[in-house]
Amino acid sequence: MKKLLLLFTFIFATVVTYSQDDDTTVQGVVVNASGGVPMESVNIVNLNQVKGTATNSRGKFELSAKVNDTLHFSYLGFKSIRVRVTNDWIKYGESTIELTELALALEEVVVNEFKLTGYLEVDIKQVPINNNYRYSISGLPSTGYEAGKSSNAITKVLGAVFNPADFLHSMFGKQPNEMRKLKKMKQDDEIRNILANRFDREMLTALLQVERVDLDEIVRQCNYSKGFIKTANDLQILDAISECYEEYKVLSRSRRSGRL
Known part of the structure; x- marks a missing residue:
């Protein structure tokens, strides 16, 4: 006893x-x-x-x-x-x-000059147009993938959906903990609030243990435009990577079940 x-x-x-x-x-x-x-x-x-x-x-x-x-x-x-x-x-x-405070340095700003004529029909043609589009794919719960306007845009989008496995797996396949971190980051309200106000990717690279150039490449491989990558805040980048990975898993399961 x-x-x-x-x-x-x-x-x-x-x-x-x-x-x-x-x-x-x-x-x-x-x-x-x-x-x-x-x-x-x-x-x-x-x-x-x-x-x-x-x-x-x-x-x-x-x-x-x-x-x-x-x-x-x-x-x-x-x-x-x-x-x-x-x-x-x-x-x-x-x-x-x-x-410790950093020394601040001003970056060079390039101002593009537009020669206006005073005629709306003429001047409006000088305004640059952002040719970025989102393509939705039937059966997926999101708004789809973003791509630049081109003759083979749809092909590139479909290729990015079926091929991110190679790139995402090479980045995270050997580090499954990093993919689990994506889910944790999306669930923590404090982290989401922090990322929503950041544009430097520093917090994302620290959490995911990847370089800045690799982070941008991941988003690019998921067929998001240069405009999106340049202007998106860190939370939008996080959601883009997570969405791409989740959609790949859905399609990957569908392909495997089709072979059975």
């Missing part, structure tokens, strides 16, 4: 310990390295658990994290940093994180 009681106590203690580990959080305050002033609305994402938050008006934050998780801190105009969660941080409480 005593042995059973000891065994039960050991199992209960183990379960409680694991439960506590799963519920651990880290707290901290983010400040400007140059003056120590607390920074509000700094974006913080746990790259391992795919959970996000932002600092409050006093620069403070609290985020779910475990030992060895990596937190990504970013703020417009400041150098982003990654911080590893340690036992001491969880055990002893709040930590101070410093962000």
Whole structure:
């Protein structure tokens, strides 16, 4: 009887310990390295658990994290940093994180000159037209794929739908955790809010562990136009990749079932 009681106590203690580990959080305050002033609305994402938050008006934050998780801190105009969660941080409480301001550089702006004649019929022809279209495919639940106007646009769209397997699998097939992260990113409201206000792809590359050029190539292979890639915010890019992958899986299952 005593042995059973000891065994039960050991199992209960183990379960409680694991439960506590799963519920651990880290707290901290983010400040400007140059003056120590607390920074509000700094974006913080746990790259391992795919959970996000932002600092409050006093620069403070609290985020779910475990030992060895990596937190990504970013703020417009400041150098982003990654911080590893340690036992001491969880055990002893709040930590101070410093962000360093970046030097701002203005990019050259090219202004295209339009020679207006004063006649609407003539002048309107000088306005550039965005020839991007979305093609829907019967049986798919989305609005379809986007492509530039050309004689073989439909062929390219269908090719992109049936072929992204090669590219997406080469990018994520060996890293299935990254594809699971896509779903987690779409489910976390805080991360979606962060991505909706970003256009630099930095958070996406950090979460998906890919280079910026590879990220753009993924979207391009899914037949989204250069205009979309250039102007879309990070959330739209995330949704584009996720939509492309999910649609590929639907078509892939249909093709396999057709062979049976």
